[in-house]
Amino acid sequence: MTLNLNLNGVALKYTSATLAAASTNSIPVITFFLALLLGMETLKVRTRTGVAKLVEVVICLGGVATLAFYKGPHFKFLCFFKHLLKGQNQHPATSSSSHKSWAKGCFLMLSSNFTWSIWLVFQTIIMKSYPSKLMFTALQCLQSSIQSLVVAVAVERDLEEWKLGWNMRLLAVTYCVIACIWLDF
Incomplete structure (x- = not known):
């Protein structure tokens, strides 16, 4: 969880919230393929459920790709061929730093x-041998909190940045406490 959230936060610096929202919808597809590779899921293409699974995967990936290409950088294919004819070896889409940033953010x-x-796949495996779902969730959140603290201390060493004042930081912490923790109970 810690790696996921930190990668997501860094990716948002390079891309947009639209891409983040769209690409998050690919998680079920990725999970399905991982479960398929590990033998936890089966796909029978000759049955209705198998065809439905395939259609859902194509629709999900199509939506993600549509939003990524719509909101992403525009590639100028005609300029690419023009540069090839002139003998320049640099692709116009990669010559701009914003295009490199967008590609880095997408990755x-x-x-x-x-x-x-x-x-999610590992949770399925763990939950088969560890029946207490609430205890598992609590341990998972505790471990992720400790890991996030270690990452935060390693990244931000200035003590002034850790102080809360009457600003947006206090509002963000308050929102997290109310919306993420308190409302879950």
Whole structure:
């Protein structure tokens, strides 16, 4: 969970919230493929359920790709051929730093979704031998909190940045406490 959330946060610096929302919808597809590879899921293409699974995968990936291409950087294919004819070896889409940042952000977002999918598959395996779901969830959150603290201390060493004042940081912490923790109970 810690790796997923940190990769997601860094990816948001390079891309947009639209891409993050769209790519998050690929988590069920990635999880399905991982479960299929590990033999936890079966796909029988000749049955209705198998065809339905395939249609859902195609629709999900189509939606993610549509939003990524719609909101992503525009590639100028005609300029690419023009540069080839002139003998320049640099692709116009990679010559701009914004295009490189977008590609880096997409890779980080996909990595974030992949780590979350791996965690979902591992949860299935763990829950078969560890029946207490609430205790497992509490231990998972505690472990992720400790790991996040270690990462935060390693990244931000300035003590002034850790102080809460009457600003957006206090509002963000308050929102997390109310919306993420208190409302779950």
